[in-house]
Amino acid sequence: MSERLPTYFVSHGGGPWPWMKDSVGPAYDKLEASLVDIKRQIGVRPRAVLCVTGHWETRDFLVSSSAAPGMIYDYGGFPPHTYQIQYPAPGDPALAARVAELLGAAGMTAGTDPQRGLDHGTFSMLYPIYPEADMPVVQMSIRHDLDPAVHMAAGRALASLREEGVLIVGSGLSYHNLRQFGPGGRVASQQFDAWLQHVLLDLPPAERKDALLNWSAAPSARVAHPHEDHLLPLMVALGAAEYEPGAMVYHEDDFFGNLAVSSFRFGRAAG
Template sequence: MTRLPTYFVSHGGGPWPWMKDQYGPAYAELEASLVDIKRQVGVRPNAVLVVTSHWETDAFTVSSGTAPGMIYDYGGFPPHTYQIRYPAPGQPQLAERVAQLLNDAGRPARLDAERGFDHGTFSMLAPIYPDADMPVVQLSIRHGYDPAIHLAAGRALAPLRDEGVLILGSGLSFHNLRQFGPSGAQASKAFDGWLQHVLLELPPAEREQALLNWSAAPSARVAHPREDHLVPLWVALGAAEQEPAACVYHEDSFFGALTVSSFRFGAAAA
């Protein structure tokens, strides 16, 4: 099996793939970038591991059910968005493997057979694998958002890339809901510029050090008052920490004014 790249994906807002009548072309660029991930990966993965910003726990937790349900973790959307189904199967064996890798690395992890798919998972996966026939396992982020812990978790999970598992970190490179519009334009651009520089231009050791000190970046705390939507980036990078990054989605008019990006770590298929 080819070693698969990892990704940090800006997943958009709520159940947007099911609201094209309301949003029109607002998500066209993001959708195209997600669709293209399947091409970049080049092979059919054995399964997908989603590190989701919408699941926080005190210890790493892995969804281990065989047929995960749905979690509609949003409010104020049309009634039909609370009937969405993304019927991808779970994969208990992969969940156990993820937990084992984390535990062996000294990062306590447990299983949760009841956890369903949250919108950070199903909204992002729907354009990539619309048939929902790819086994999907979710990994939580840890309370406290410690960059070093999440980078280390990524390192522990790196062997999965040689086992046909596609690791997708699902968050958003700008996540300040009070400034989702023109008021966030300057901060999102400044933080995105820093992120592009760090991920694309710095050597691995310096890249990691910069991310450990991410809160010193320009407009960092405006871009992420709570860094839950940045945390999956650290896991995705940790699993490919010596490999080059590529920007696979970049838009400076998200929600009319915001600059947001997604990144791949490791090589795309030829």
Template sequence: MEDALPTYFLSHGGGPWPFMKEQYGSTYDVLEASLADIPRQVGVRPNAVLVVSGHWEEREFTLSSSAAPGMIYDYGGFPSHTYQVKYPAPGAPQLAARAAILLAQAGFNAGLDPNRGFDHGTFSMLYPVYPQADVPVVQLSLRHGFNPQAHVDAGRALAPLRGEGVLIIGSGLSYHNLHQFGPGGRLASHKFDDWLRFALLELAPSERTGALLHWDQAPYARMAHPREEHLMPLLVAYGAAEHEAAACVYHEDEFFGSLAVSSFRFGQARQP
């Protein structure tokens, strides 16, 4: 797919972090720089962004279809100003409908939700990428049950959008155990991240797909992801570029002092 945009699996960080510079200091500097570099890698302004958010689950794959999505402050205990932030990107109802048709053609009962707004898996991640909020955005939910094959197949179904100027981003975290989000998570995050980078960067595509479909057999998998909603966006982004080269576009070994975390691109960068 020579003219296709790459796809991404990106860490969206914790809560409304881009709007808390005073509180977090330099904690998110490396992640922020990696996100800010994505427009350079993509090389063109996308016609739209399709975000698979780890913070939205439905019985069936569902797409936000509002022309002007609102905000969903799906976090708690943060400063009051973080419940007033806006990411006023337009929606893209035609893209939502097109994606629903592609999913339906692949055998999924895809739905449209005209009331769904942007959750922080979308706006916290996209703010450093497109701070002007001038690129239309559609969110795609996960499918309840988190069947890995279904999420890879959904990515395969959506792959044609890449040739239509749509940037597909899976938004989650490569390590997501909130009960061990610190020194207690060091071993699990490092072992799982080592496996994930090996699987994505070293294995042949056929072996790579099999490894992802059986991700829960990886070292420390269930300690890294007790519940896999923050990993499933990876499978959709991967499925949309299954046979293309992967690159690690963000990595830290000491995130929050101890955690290993990574983000990935699938397909070639197209920087001008």
């Protein structure tokens, strides 16, 4: 594939929401529509998806390498049927090895994990895009050190995959403070989201990079992300498209009734 696919940072929502429409009603309609629209934006069928998930932290980068990954129900308090969900997308061991190889060539320790299954940051986000579960999926962890420069460098190391038909998606949330998911998080989410939009959409590449490397100085940064596991996938997605324009592909100010959240694309859309 000669087309260079864009990359994405997706705010993936809460828990297994695509399987809870009877109880959540229209709460996720805008997010779902934005995910479905990714197909139109990329214009081609990728060879595979590489999902950098905020739900998998490891000392060194690891890449899921099972040919048939299982399911990880990494959530609690949801209806019983959500612990029986199956999203039987195939894995891609060859791609997993390629990801680890590229990271290693860039001086980062990386390995593969044949036991790792799909967590909800991956399968809940992918289901609206590929409901048939026929798109090969490989997951990549974030590192325990949560170093934004390292994660941006990892994206840079993986950039060539975009010309090999691999869709790189960072899956997290632009606001992730579970203790203030509701009215208490409204102002902080708005302040941080406004900053994030300005940085990703308005600044030239060098300034954008510097601002993200110093993200913790942003307004309400540590309220929005007390633990930045759901922000670090953004660094990988941006690093893989470091000098390309950003676009906001999803935004709402009333997520969970109160919060501002957004998703972004880096690189131009085909459709």
